Amino acid sequence: MTAFRAPPKHHEGPVEWVRVHLFDGVFNSILTLLVVALLAWAIPPLANWVFIDAVWHGSTREACEGATGACWPYIGARIGQIVYGFYDFNERWRADVVFAFGAVGLAWLVIPGLPRKGWVGGILLTVYPLVAFVLLSGGWFGLPIVSTERWGGLLLTLVVAAVGIVASLPVGVILALGRKSELPVVRALCVAFIEIWRGVPMITVLFAASSLLPLFLPDGLEFDKLLRALIAIALFNAAYMAEVVRAGLQALPKGQTEGAAALGLGYWRATVFIVLPQALRTVLPGIVNNMISMFKDTSLVTIIGFFDLMGTIQAGATDLEWASPNVAVTGYIFAALIYWAFCFSMSRYSARLEEQLAEGERR
Amino acid sequence: MAERLRHVWWRDTHWRSILAQGLVLVALAAIAAWLAHNAADALTRRHVASGFGFLEHTAGFSISQTLIDYSEEMSYGRTLWVGLLNTLLVSAISIVLSTILGFVIGIGRLSSNWLVAKLCTVYIETLRNIPLLLQILFWYFGVLATLPVPRESATLGHWLVLNNRGVYVPEVMFQRGWQVVAFVSILGIVGAALVRRWAARRQQLTGERPATWWATLLLVVGLPIATLLAMGVPFSLSLPELAGFQYEGGLSINPELAGMTVALSIYTAAYIAEIVRAGLLSVARGQREAAEALGLTRGRVLRLVLIPQAMRVIIPPLASEYLSLTKNSSLAIAIGYPDLVSVFAGTVLNQTGQAIEILSITMAIYLALSLITSGLMNWYNYAHRAEGIA
Numbered sequence: 113m114t115a116f117r118a119p120p121k122h123h124e125g126p127v128e129w130v131r132v133h134l135f136d137g138v139f140n141s142i143l144t145l146l147v148v149a150l151l152a153w154a155i156p157p158l159a160n161w162v163f164i165d166a167v168w169h170g171s172t173r174e175a176c177e178g179a180t181g182a183c184w185p186y187i188g189a190r191i192g193q194i195v196y197g198f199y200d201f202n203e204r205w206r207a208d209v210v211f212a213f214g215a216v217g218l219a220w221l222v223i224p225g226l227p228r229k230g231w232v233g234g235i236l237l238t239v240y241p242l243v244a245f246v247l248l249s250g251g252w253f254g255l256p257i258v259s260t261e262r263w264g265g266l267l268l269t270l271v272v273a274a275v276g277i278v279a280s281l282p283v284g285v286i287l288a289l290g291r292k293s294e295l296p297v298v299r300a301l302c303v304a305f306i307e308i309w310r311g312v313p314m315i316t317v318l319f320a321a322s323s324l325l326p327l328f329l330p331d332g333l334e335f336d337k338l339l340r341a342l343i344a345i346a347l348f349n350a351a352y353m354a355e356v357v358r359a360g361l362q363a364l365p366k367g368q369t370e371g372a373a374a375l376g377l378g379y380w381r382a383t384v385f386i387v388l389p390q391a392l393r394t395v396l397p398g399i400v401n402n403m404i405s406m407f408k409d410t411s412l413v414t415i416i417g418f419f420d421l422m423g424t425i426q427a428g429a430t431d432l433e434w435a436s437p438n439v440a441v442t443g444y445i446f447a448a449l450i451y452w453a454f455c456f457s458m459s460r461y462s463a464r465l466e467e468q469l470a471e472g473e474r475r
Numbered sequence: 476m477a478e479r480l481r482h483v484w485w486r487d488t489h490w491r492s493i494l495a496q497g498l499v500l501v502a503l504a505a506i507a508a509w510l511a512h513n514a515a516d517a518l519t520r521r522h523v524a525s526g527f528g529f530l531e532h533t534a535g536f537s538i539s540q541t542l543i544d545y546s547e548e549m550s551y552g553r554t555l556w557v558g559l560l561n562t563l564l565v566s567a568i569s570i571v572l573s574t575i576l577g578f579v580i581g582i583g584r585l586s587s588n589w590l591v592a593k594l595c596t597v598y599i600e601t602l603r604n605i606p607l608l609l610q611i612l613f614w615y616f617g618v619l620a621t622l623p624v625p626r627e628s629a630t631l632g633h634w635l636v637l638n639n640r641g642v643y644v645p646e647v648m649f650q651r652g653w654q655v656v657a658f659v660s661i662l663g664i665v666g667a668a669l670v671r672r673w674a675a676r677r678q679q680l681t682g683e684r685p686a687t688w689w690a691t692l693l694l695v696v697g698l699p700i701a702t703l704l705a706m707g708v709p710f711s712l713s714l715p716e717l718a719g720f721q722y723e724g725g726l727s728i729n730p731e732l733a734g735m736t737v738a739l740s741i742y743t744a745a746y747i748a749e750i751v752r753a754g755l756l757s758v759a760r761g762q763r764e765a766a767e768a769l770g771l772t773r774g775r776v777l778r779l780v781l782i783p784q785a786m787r788v789i790i791p792p793l794a795s796e797y798l799s800l801t802k803n804s805s806l807a808i809a810i811g812y813p814d815l816v817s818v819f820a821g822t823v824l825n826q827t828g829q830a831i832e833i834l835s836i837t838m839a840i841y842l843a844l845s846l847i848t849s850g851l852m853n854w855y856n857y858a859h860r861a862e863g864i865a
Contacts, residue, residue: 301503
């Protein structure tokens with residue numbers, strides 16, 4: 113005989129929450145105490161360094177002399193360079209306009225419920241790059257020319273990332289289609305292309321772009337150094353994009369292509385109207401994740417001598433006018449915050465897309 | 476009435492595909508020929524030698540860390556090996572460290588302990604979203620370079636010494652007769668494994684598992700210790716000691732290697748943690764519930780039920796993560812760690828100017844590493860495919 117027992121009491125309240133989530137058993141209690149000890153050991157010195165012992169006022173190196181914390185005046189003094197590089201001071205408004213339009217366009221795409229996303233996306237991919245190019249490099253409509261050597265800072269990082277992303281998507285789609293093609297020669301070429309790029313480190317590709325590409329072009333045909341790097345980055349990233357897209361192509365039920373064929377659509381029409389819209393939709397989160405790694409990888413152009421965000425910060429860290437360990441770390445932390453803000457928001461967006469797609473799949 | 480199409484060869488898909496592919500090949504060959512012509516032209520104009528003869532020439536520069544015998548009089552070919560071995564060294568150490576850290580954090584993120592789970596989430600979301608290059612520069616210029624001079628080193632007794640010349644740890648020195656101890660220890664482990672197999676067979680046959688812990692203890696711990704004492708302890712520890720202005724003795728890790736290892740391990744661990752988490756989540760919930768219903772403790776549920784099943788999902792992406800770690804180690808050039816890219820595609824390229832040959836060799840080596848890894852992975856997937864599970 114079992115005795116009747118009252119149902120277990122439903123506990124609530126903060127004390128109960130702490131018991132269940134932090135002190136559930138001996139092991140968990142020890143773990144909690146260890147983590148608390150770790151945080152107590154690490155956070156106060158860190159907070160001290162970043163806020164309390166940090167120098168907040170001043171505009172020269174002297175302000176930070178002898179300080180035992182971050183040197184924020186350095187960021188204040190260098191913010192122009194960190195954002196624009198050596199872009200001519202009087203022309204910086206052009207970069208601002210490009211930033212502003214890009215930001216508005218992206219916000220339009222990301223904020224749910226706004227109309228005509230297709231149009232905005234189309235403009236961002238076609239008209240916007242052209243306008244941005246004309247505005248940034250100048251030479252038309254009376255705008256003074258600003259050579260790409262003067263582009264730098266966050267501006268250059270965003271240009272490299274945007275070009276890499278926009279250019280690698282179509283190339284990646286073509287490569288992915290080629291890899292699934294029924295023509296053996298095309299398939300072999302695409303497989304070789306994708307695997308070679310994916311097999312080598314990006315820095316060797318950038319080296320190749322800066323020292324090999326000029327060799328393979330006819331005498332006299334000079335390529336802008338930035339353009340060479342951009343081509344390398346776009347092709348490199350296209351190989352990774354191709355693998356993302358291929359996953360989408362493989363996930364598509366065979367009935368879709370068969371249905372398209374039954375309707376009398378040829379290969380190209382079936383691909384453009386039936387296969388790609390569905391395949392790209394399913395791998396949208398993967399594409400955004402790819403953009404994140406691409407965005408981080410733009411920092412590699414520092415190694416081949418560009419002054420992107422990373423390069424500007426690194427130049428500042430070794431700059432005699434400011435150089436001190438605190439200044440270097442302050443710069444790294446500031447750059448890390450910028451990179452993190454971009455990448456983290458992209459990863460949140462990707463996670464949201466994933467949820468929305470999963471929602472559509474649920475019946 | 477539709478007009479009947481006459482059958483002509485250019486409408487035949489078979490011929491059309493051959494024609495299309497032929498055109499692609501001809502176009503590619505033409506482009507390749509054009510590029511080769513330009514390159515040959517450029518090389519003669521710039522008076523750059525070509526061919527792989529330079530590999531025999533004297534290098535004439537020194538390398539700060541060499542795993543094999545190397546001096547300035549040796550050849551460029553030798554520097555290639557030095558660089559490759561340094562790449563493999565930093566990758567191997569980082570792979571071990573990032574795997575340990577990654578598993579701890581990945582499991583921690585799924586912990587029922589709120590604080591642990593949140594801490595692991597913050598770790599992953601922070602480190603994954605900051606470029607690796609920035610992290611390498613931070614550890615090298617921001618942390619390791621700001622460590623005190625050797626005289627004021629941060630020390631943990633003689634076990635760990637940190638200063639701006641690098642990291643020092645005790646080194647185990649092997650004396651005469653250590654091979655015997657090593658051999659006996661291996662024998663002990665093999666013996667213990669045999670005992671376990673015997674016990675497992677007994678369990679299969681009779682349903683009763685004989686106690687093996689004492690035999691295991693004896694074979695794995697007792698036997699080696701007895702041999703060690705019998706041989707008169709053929710090991711000694713070399714501890715780092717301050718001698719004048721620098722430390723001597725012990726195993727010294729230069730700041731470049733230390734910076735690369737720390738940055739690569741910490742960065743990659745965030746990715747491995749996500750792979751581990753996805754793997755653990757992929758195991759059907761019923762498995763865990765059934766294991767708990769059988770009364771297994773939390774640790775055993777993880778060790779005996781969840782991890783073995785999760786491994787099948789974890790291993791393939793883990794291997795490609797190791798591969799990208801190895802490729803990422805090429806960022807060593809930013810802080811001057813003498814890896815393959817830094818030594819060969821950096822210094823040697825600048826000295827000889829033979830960009831085509833050097834970059835081809837460098838890329839081919841990385842490509843070979845990739846192909847070997849993916850070959851092993853295909854073999855693993857084939858050997859461990861889930862049979863009977865749809």
